[in-house]
Amino acid sequence: MSDLERHSYDIVVIGAGGAGLRAAIEAREHGLRTAIICKSLFGKAHTVMAEGGIAASMGNVNSKDSWQVHFRDTLRGGKFLNNPRMAELHAKEAPQRVWELETYGALFDRTPDGRISQRNFGGHEYPRLAHVGDRTGLELIRTLQQKIVSLQQDDERELGDAQARLRVFSELTVTELLKDGDAIAGAFGYWRESGRFVQFEAPAVVLATGGIGKSFKVTSNSWEYTGDGHALALRAGATLINMEFVQFHPTGMVWPPSVKGILVTESVRGDGGVLRNSEGKRFMFEYVPEVFRAQYAASEAEADRWYDDPENNLRPPELLPRDEVARAINSEVKAGRGSPHGGVFLDVSTRLPADEIRRRLPSMYHQFKELADVDITAEPMEVGPTAHYVMGGVEVDADTAACVVPGLFAAGEVAGGMHGSNRLGGNSLSDLLVFGRRAGAGAAAYVEGLGERRPTSREQDVRAAEQDALAPFRPPGEDGSVENPYTVHTDLQQVMNDLVGIIRREGEIVEALERLGLLRERARRAGVEGHRQFNPGWHLALDLRNMLDVSQCVARAALERRESRGGHTREDHPAMDPTWRGVNLVCAQDSPGGPISLRRQPVPTIHPDLLALFDRAELAKYLTPQELA
Amino acid sequence: MSYDAHLRVWRGDAEGGELVDFTVEVNEGEVVLDIIHRLQATQAPDLAVRWNCKAGKCGSCSAEVNGRPRLMCMTRMNTFAAGEPISITPMRAFPVIRDLVTDVSFNYTKARAVPAFSPPPDLAPGEYRMSQVDVERSQEFRKCIECFLCQDTCHVVRDHEENKPAFAGPRFLMRIAELDMHPLDALDRKRQAQDDFGLGMCNITKCCTEVCPEHIKITDNALIPMKERVVDRKYDPLVWLGSKILRRS
Ligand SMILES: Cc1cc2nc3c(=O)[nH]c(=O)nc-3n(C[C@H](O)[C@H](O)[C@H](O)COP(=O)(O)OP(=O)(O)OC[C@H]3O[C@@H](n4cnc5c(N)ncnc54)[C@H](O)[C@@H]3O)c2cc1C
Ligand code: SF4
Ligand code: SF4
Ligand code: FES
Numbered sequence: 079m080s081d082l083e084r085h086s087y088d089i090v091v092i093g094a095g096g097a098g099l100r101a102a103i104e105a106r107e108h109g110l111r112t113a114i115i116c117k118s119l120f121g122k123a124h125t126v127m128a129e130g131g132i133a134a135s136m137g138n139v140n141s142k143d144s145w146q147v148h149f150r151d152t153l154r155g156g157k158f159l160n161n162p163r164m165a166e167l168h169a170k171e172a173p174q175r176v177w178e179l180e181t182y183g184a185l186f187d188r189t190p191d192g193r194i195s196q197r198n199f200g201g202h203e204y205p206r207l208a209h210v211g212d213r214t215g216l217e218l219i220r221t222l223q224q225k226i227v228s229l230q231q232d233d234e235r236e237l238g239d240a241q242a243r244l245r246v247f248s249e250l251t252v253t254e255l256l257k258d259g260d261a262i263a264g265a266f267g268y269w270r271e272s273g274r275f276v277q278f279e280a281p282a283v284v285l286a287t288g289g290i291g292k293s294f295k296v297t298s299n300s301w302e303y304t305g306d307g308h309a310l311a312l313r314a315g316a317t318l319i320n321m322e323f324v325q326f327h328p329t330g331m332v333w334p335p336s337v338k339g340i341l342v343t344e345s346v347r348g349d350g351g352v353l354r355n356s357e358g359k360r361f362m363f364e365y366v367p368e369v370f371r372a373q374y375a376a377s378e379a380e381a382d383r384w385y386d387d388p389e390n391n392l393r394p395p396e397l398l399p400r401d402e403v404a405r406a407i408n409s410e411v412k413a414g415r416g417s418p419h420g421g422v423f424l425d426v427s428t429r430l431p432a433d434e435i436r437r438r439l440p441s442m443y444h445q446f447k448e449l450a451d452v453d454i455t456a457e458p459m460e461v462g463p464t465a466h467y468v469m470g471g472v473e474v475d476a477d478t479a480a481c482v483v484p485g486l487f488a489a490g491e492v493a494g495g496m497h498g499s500n501r502l503g504g505n506s507l508s509d510l511l512v513f514g515r516r517a518g519a520g521a522a523a524y525v526e527g528l529g530e531r532r533p534t535s536r537e538q539d540v541r542a543a544e545q546d547a548l549a550p551f552r553p554p555g556e557d558g559s560v561e562n563p564y565t566v567h568t569d570l571q572q573v574m575n576d577l578v579g580i581i582r583r584e585g586e587i588v589e590a591l592e593r594l595g596l597l598r599e600r601a602r603r604a605g606v607e608g609h610r611q612f613n614p615g616w617h618l619a620l621d622l623r624n625m626l627d628v629s630q631c632v633a634r635a636a637l638e639r640r641e642s643r644g645g646h647t648r649e650d651h652p653a654m655d656p657t658w659r660g661v662n663l664v665c666a667q668d669s670p671g672g673p674i675s676l677r678r679q680p681v682p683t684i685h686p687d688l689l690a691l692f693d694r695a696e697l698a699k700y701l702t703p704q705e706l707a
Numbered sequence: 708m709s710y711d712a713h714l715r716v717w718r719g720d721a722e723g724g725e726l727v728d729f730t731v732e733v734n735e736g737e738v739v740l741d742i743i744h745r746l747q748a749t750q751a752p753d754l755a756v757r758w759n760c761k762a763g764k765c766g767s768c769s770a771e772v773n774g775r776p777r778l779m780c781m782t783r784m785n786t787f788a789a790g791e792p793i794s795i796t797p798m799r800a801f802p803v804i805r806d807l808v809t810d811v812s813f814n815y816t817k818a819r820a821v822p823a824f825s826p827p828p829d830l831a832p833g834e835y836r837m838s839q840v841d842v843e844r845s846q847e848f849r850k851c852i853e854c855f856l857c858q859d860t861c862h863v864v865r866d867h868e869e870n871k872p873a874f875a876g877p878r879f880l881m882r883i884a885e886l887d888m889h890p891l892d893a894l895d896r897k898r899q900a901q902d903d904f905g906l907g908m909c910n911i912t913k914c915c916t917e918v919c920p921e922h923i924k925i926t927d928n929a930l931i932p933m934k935e936r937v938v939d940r941k942y943d944p945l946v947w948l949g950s951k952i953l954r955r956s
Contacts, residue, residue: 118757118759118765118767119757119767119811120815121853122759122765122766122767124759124760126759126760126764126765126852127760127762127764127765136833173833174832174833177832177833177835178832180832180835181826181832181835182824182826183823183824183826183886183889183892185837185842185845185846185849185889186842187839187842187846188837188838188839188842190839191836192836192837192838193836195839210846210849211846213764213850215764216764216849216850216852217849220849220851224823224824225823227818227819227821227823228823228824230819231819231822231823240819271804271805271808300758300759300760300761300765301758301759302759333736334735334736334737335734335735335736336734336736336737336738336741337736337761337762340761340762341762441763441764444763445762445763448763448781448783449736449738449762449781449783450736562748562752563752564747564748564752565748568748606752606753607752607753608752608753609753611720611755611804611805612755612804612805612806612808613752613753613755614747614752614753614754614755614756615747615752615753616753
């Protein structure tokens with residue numbers, strides 16, 4: 079145990095994306111000593127990649143917007159499976175959270191009268207996304223990062239130590255949560271740089287670890303997205319909900335192969351881009367589902383008029399929620415009307431002047447120019463669906479972000495419920511801010527309520543965590559066989575992509591579960607060479623366990639839900655079924671290392687005041703007759 | 708379309724190291740980072756490298772390719788002749804940790820030294836009004852992905868460890884310019900830039916601008932204007948005050 083480093087904090091935040099940083103700021107503002115832990119360098123978290131914007135009904139561009147309209151759009155997007163209290167808090171608080179960023183130094187694009195500009199996005203009735211060109215995530219993370227620095231400067235002045243109340247531990251991976259009985263007592267991890275082990279004593283842990291995309295072959299997500307927070311929560315006794323819902327973003331790059339999956343922002347469509355098949359047809363008009371007929375244009379002429387006159391025209395079907403567009407693209411490609419490299423065409427070149435494209439979509443322009451030799455001001459892009467976001471996550475209390483495990487909180491993509499079965503674009507960045515702040519406050523209140531009685535972790539748990547972390551250096555293959563972690567990872571990605579991907583069938587999911595079992599065996603034998611100093615093979619071998627836990631939850635829940643809704647499409651059960659609308663599937667691990675169990679639980683009921691925001695005819699498409707009565 | 712490339716990758720740690728030769732398959736459309744990943748997956752599982760987004764957005768994968776500071780994820784393999792050996796080495800201005808990973812803490816220390824945005828005390832959240840033309844100048848600098856390639860290339864610190872305490876480097880001098888040009892920031896920052904962050908040591912060679920993957924005109928738009936205003940201000944503090952007030956109204 080000689081090389082164990084120990085730290086003690088009031089609150090440990092795992093994750094330095096939007097959710098983690100906002101939570102840490104809140105915890106520090108409550109005067110609590112807070113540690114922020116992240117796998118990458120500070121400022122590189124996934125949030126940096128977000129492009130399109132932050133959804134908040136400030137009403138700067140269309141004054142008709144309000145939290146009620148935002149709430150309504152969010153529930154429609156999530157097909158009424160959202161935790162309604164979360165969706166309500168989110169819609170109400172998002173504007174305040176965005177304005178607050180300006181006081182931290184953020185510089186959003188402006189309206190002519192000097193306010194924050196807002197852009198159109200799929201599923202949002204009014205222009206609602208605060209943005210900075212197509213690099214909004216960078217602005218968000220840099221702003222929060224700089225706010226952290228400014229708080230540290232305050233502490234330096236006041237206490238003579240910049241890190242007295244807020245310290246960032248970057249390139250440190252947490253592999254286990256520590257408990258005292260039922261309650262959280264801290265976290266265990268390793269420095270990526272040295273391989274040295276670290277133990278954090280803390281009565282409250284906020285999970286803000288992001289998503290799970292790296293379990294899929296074609297994804298817009300970075301290496302960090304190995305579902306660590308989901309798996310940590312599961313192993314610590316927390317519950318995961320909605321794991322069957324994975325968002326496939328309709329527009330990822332499809333060519334060249336090495337960039338397949340990289341995101342093409344939805345702003346391309348929000349700003350006028352259209353989807354065409356190999357016959358040159360704008361096919362989305364064929365794919366407007368019944369529930370959305372009343373809100374989307376039926377002809378190209380009307381759709382085109384909408385950009386200039388949204389009051390009197392219906393919006394183009396290219397701006398349907400993502401699940402609809404992704405499925406439509408999938409169908410076109412399957413029907414043989416795809417582009418040369420297996421996608422469809424996304425064209426903005428015939429829709430906007432070249433310099434307008436370069437001004438509004440600068441990073442898309444560069445991305446295609448530099449990675450695919452395509453000039454998007456002159457020719458169409460080729461795009462196809464890519465695994466992008468997980469709606470499922472840790473089950474939390476809407477107001478405090480508390481999980482079922484005392485002392486454990488979760489916010490951001492790792493938390494579940496807010497987005498129901500499908501997330502609207504822009505609703506993640508706002509989610510990070512609203513619930514990041516609430517998690518920081520929730521954790522602070524919990525710690526303050528504990529008083530002097532703080533949980534302590536057990537020495538034997540720390541030792542066990544060390545042993546688990548060292549396992550890849552001595553894999554237990556009976557015949558001495560060692561698996562290459564990179565190969566196991568590639569095989570896992572293939573299984574999830576092919577068998578639990580955008581379109582699912584019972585037989586395939588069953589097969590996936592069998593294969594996941596075999597992969598788990600192989601992962602146990604994953605071995606690495608070399609030593610613990612910055613060893614990516616070792617890091618991956620440890621991440622595999624999390625990816626396998628999470629993939630199993632996705633597959634189990636996908637098998638159970640016999641209907642199609644949002645980010646879960648069953649070819650053998652293609653319709654949306656109102657009796658499933660009220661059901662959350664809950665994954666839990668009843669004993670550490672034990673099997674994952676699955677049970678059903680009712681979705682929290684929607685308060686009558688909120689239900690009254692919809693007309694009956696619309697509700698009838700989602701709810702059962704009993705619920706309507 | 709695939710061929711074998713000859714890579715020379717620096718391997719080692721703080722104690723020392725050397726270029727190691729590898730032959731690796733390259734496919735159409737691939738970037739240097741793809742090749743590094745293939746090396747990891749097939750020949751050198753413990754090869755240390757930083758990366759995140761693989762799309763030029765996070766600024767993690769900085770290294771020197773044939774001696775030139777670059778993002779590995781944005782450097783296409785087809786920019787090199789097929790037979791030509793390609794050297795990949797860690798950024799030279801920072802201490803090596805292992806292989807291609809360097810200790811970039813210098814940058815975070817400098818970031819923490821720059822006084823934060825100072826918000827106008829009289830405006831509540833939601834009351835900020837700024838016009839697009841006024842925010843655009845600072846917005847250009849906020850495109851920075853903190854890849855630190857400009858810091859790596861700037862000759863003031865590249866082979867001059869001794870200059871590091873007095874010089875913040877182009878990235879953070881630009882940060883000061885960004886705050887200075889923020890329409891609502893309440894501090895005067897030119898004096899600081901000159902006295903505390905070493906603006907005077909920059910002799911506007913523009914090497915930083917040349918390597919910036921975000922194509923930010925660091926020298927022309929941030930450093931030179933700030934140098935000019937430092938001079939103005941030395942002679943006439945009212946010039947500065949006037950400009951701030953004008954910009955605000
Ligand atoms: C390309 C792209 C574009 C997007 N565009 C938009 C958009 O325009 N609008 C929008 O609303 N949403 C968008 N999204 C979604 C949104 O960006 C993410 O959902 C969101 O940023 C997640 O933020 P987070 O704070 O939950 O986590 P992240 O920002 O992903 O941060 C996770 C953090 O957890 C840390 N971490 C993870 N595991 C561990 C561990 N074991 N130990 C220690 N640290 C750990 C990581 O290092 C990281 O710091 C986009 C996503 C992608 C991929
Ligand atoms: S212009 Fe100045 S900051 Fe940039 S590289 Fe030259 S000396 Fe360094
Ligand atoms: S200014 Fe350009 S080169 Fe320098 S750190 Fe920022 S993005 Fe990198
Ligand atoms: S990996 Fe993000 S910039 Fe290269």
